[in-house]
Amino acid sequence: MRPRLARVLVHAALGLGAALSLLPLLWMVSASLMPTGEANTAPPRLLPSQVTFEHYAALFTRLSLGRYFLNSTIVAVSATLISLLCNSMAGYALAKLRFRGREPVYRLLLAGLVVPAQVAMLPLFLELRALGLVNTYVGAFVPAMATILGIFLIRQYALSIPDDLLDAARLDGAGEFRLYWSIVLPTIRPILATLALFTFLSTWNDFLWPLVVLSDDAKYTLPVALAGLVGEHVQDTELMMAGSVLTVLPVLLLFILLQRHYIEGIMAGSAKG
């Protein structure tokens, strides 16, 4: 009897927690499908009286959400691809190649971890302004092109590549780049998937930096556009919820499809912490 009671209680607590976690997201979807005005009634409705997609249509036709969606995609995909290349090469070199200066480089990067990104932000803006990169896609993804955490994540994983494997390929006459491309990259594929996911999500969700560097409406990413829209359309609850759904949906879908990589990546990353 007692274990059974415990089982019921634990599951009840877990169920309540899951409801609290998911309710805001479920209400967002529900409200986005309500006819105009229905989300602002007392007592509040949980489900739409009739489902309408008019707010989604309005976002794409009147408010050029498609444009922002495209901008976010360009910025996040570019950041992901470039950072995969930069971080994997650097992480591999730090893990597996012997050279003088490896320790100092490692320690310098480690020291960089304690500096919050906001400290670099003001001069970075001036620097990009001088380079003519303010208000460009490149400007928006520049800080994500190589990241210290990404390098460390790769390094940690690459440490487990057997040296014999690399030496054997060297004896066969493979050049260092060949080695990286056809042996190292395939071996570290799981961590590359995790890193790609991390980078895509964090660039897609990023707000402060794109807010600073993008001044022209046509270049806005979704979060920047959404924060602007809520100022003008604060009364249009249903419309804003549709905008939020479109912003959150891609990252939520990616997470659901690839959760194994994501969750294991986080849990593995903490193992050395």
Next chain:
Amino acid sequence: MATVERDSARAAWLFLAPALVVIGVFFFVPVLAALALSVTDYDLYAIANPANAQFVGLANYAQLIRTPLFWTALRNTFYFAGVGAPLSLLVALAAALLVNAKLVRFKGFFRAAYFAPFVTTLVAVAIVWKYLYQPQYGLINAALAQLGIGPIDWLGDPRWAMPAIILLAVWRNFGYNMLIFIAGLQRIPAQLYEAAELDGAGAWARFRHITLPQLAPTFLFVGVITAIGFFQLFSEPYVMTGGGPLKSTLSMVLYMYEEGFRWWRLGSAAAIAFVLFAVILAATVLQLRVQRETR
């Protein structure tokens, strides 16, 4: 063999070059430049022509100390991090213990459900919560009314605005910490519990004397990461309150953003950024100290 080593060294630097150039040019150089910026009166005129900027020593820092708004931002940030980060840790630990319990089914579902808010776009969910907090029509006040509480003007009352933002931040953030705690729990050797059970230790004693001490390194990791994140509060007040009402949710980063990118007082904004850096560094060192002493 010597040539192999030289080849390998050359290859290593080539592999490192792209990342080091990017991080050097777009991170380390700006960090050093920020230090320089913070001792100048860099403003709108200097943006037009950098020659207009002058060295002012520590005047920006001295000015900040005399500005009440700076202290408000500092106090608010400490309030948010001081309450929000421990709360996030507590909720995360409770969730981890529940999800990790042996008798639980559908572990994968619960883990994913609790973690889902963490992957969402902060700006979007801040907007969602803004409506949830709406005093007349919002779901939260409607639920509280069922319990006979309220109505609370969550984002319009200076006493409630920060707690409201803390709740949102904890909701979005605890799932990540939960994962780290689960990883920590799974690393505790099962023999420890078996031995304690043989000695007749109850559930609470096992939690107190095995689980908690064994989780100490995890606590440190999670505590440091969470504190660093919470001190950088920005998007929630930007979207939900604009720093109000009565500046009750103005954070350090929001203050820096307004000084730097609204009023273009970049010198002063850089000084704020360095105060934030010092605060985060101090919080990290403090936690390392506490951890070492309790061991």
